Amino acid sequence: MVRSLLVIGTGLIGTSVALAARRAGVTVFLADRDVTAARVAESLGAGLAEPPRHPVDLALIAVPPAHVGPVLRDAQHRRSARSYTDVAGVKAGPERDALRLAPDPVAYVGGHPMAGRERSGPLAATADLFAGRTWVLTPSGRTGAAALDDATALAVLCGAVPVRLDSRAHDAMVAVTSHVPHLMASLTAARLRDAPAGTDALIGQGARDVTRIAAGDPALWTGIVHANAPAIAAVLRDVRDDLARLSAAVDALDGTGPDGRERALRTITDVLERGAAGAVRTRPAQVPDRLRVVLGREPGALGRLLRAAAPHGVTADRAEPLPHAEDELVVHLEVPPAAAGSAVAALDAAGWHVTRAETAPAGR
DSSP: OOOEEEEEOOSHHHHHHHHHHHHTTOEEEEEOSSHHHHHHHHHTTSOBSSOOSSOEEEEEEOSOHHHHHHHHHHHHHTTOEEEEEEOOSOOHHHHHHHHHHOSOGGGEEEEEESOOOSSOSGGGOOTTTTTTOEEEEEOOTTOOHHHHHHHHHHHHHTTOEEEEOOHHHHHHHHIIIIIHHHHHHHHHHHHHHTSOTTGGGGOOHHHHHHHGGGGSOHHHHHHHHHHTHHHHHHHHHHHHHHHHHHHHHHHHHHTSSOSOHHHHHHHHHHHHHHHHHHHHTTSOSSOOEEEEEEEOSOTTHHHHHHHHHGGGTOEEEEEEEETTEEEEEEEEEEEOHHHHHHHHHHHHHTTOOEEEOSSOOTTO
């Protein structure tokens, strides 16, 4: 059990962990080479910006990947804690550094909570940042049971779901799920920087969704790319090949490339179809509850229903005529299971007759 925690590095992740731990009743101490950051975190209620007088149960190292090894070494020399973990977004390099530098690698286990925001620093921190998120733990061949148990307990009290992975497997996965997406967002956002005057008025939600994470700290992300360069390079080579094919296909459609427009259209369709198939994997695995509402021909009824449903996490799936009653419309809705009961009660109270579908619609 983790009753006391030292957080070394009071940025977004470190301060968010501290806030979650404090909420769970853990005694938290804060350390940062930037004294102001530690004081801001203390003012937020994340803990005490002072060194612990006695070794704590667990020290969380919330610094960039290249600094994990040296910070771990120094913390263990000071006997700061019984166990040690980190939150770096790359794991193989810090693990090698820990095995090479740490006086007691048995007391260390790598960690990476899969959560973040486009803003950085303690003022962006929130105790709920890790709720329902995966928290990867990467024990090395020398990690002891106590360190693994303590890091697992921290993940759980932060509301996360702990998962164990090999450090190299982790780095290959996050290259695809996190690091290359950030670079692609930056490439897209860079086009906007140099776009013609008046472009801002045409920026819609799609562009905002694609570029949101590009606002992250460039220095932090340069360090992450440096630390995971081999895995990122492998993914970027595949992206480069697809981009070359796509560029050639668009040139062919534009008339500036060689003939073969039918082949170009097939190439574009292939890229889009593979993208659509990959996007399915980004959706939550949880199957939503399905609701049904029957509407008459009253003008604006569907709009009012959707406006009433939206605050409860309800979204429209499709609408179709009611069999044998073409003047009526069946609206099929989806809602997260945890919110279904309250959503149905609220809509019923507002005068909508809502029923739950027993099974998923055919073909879905």
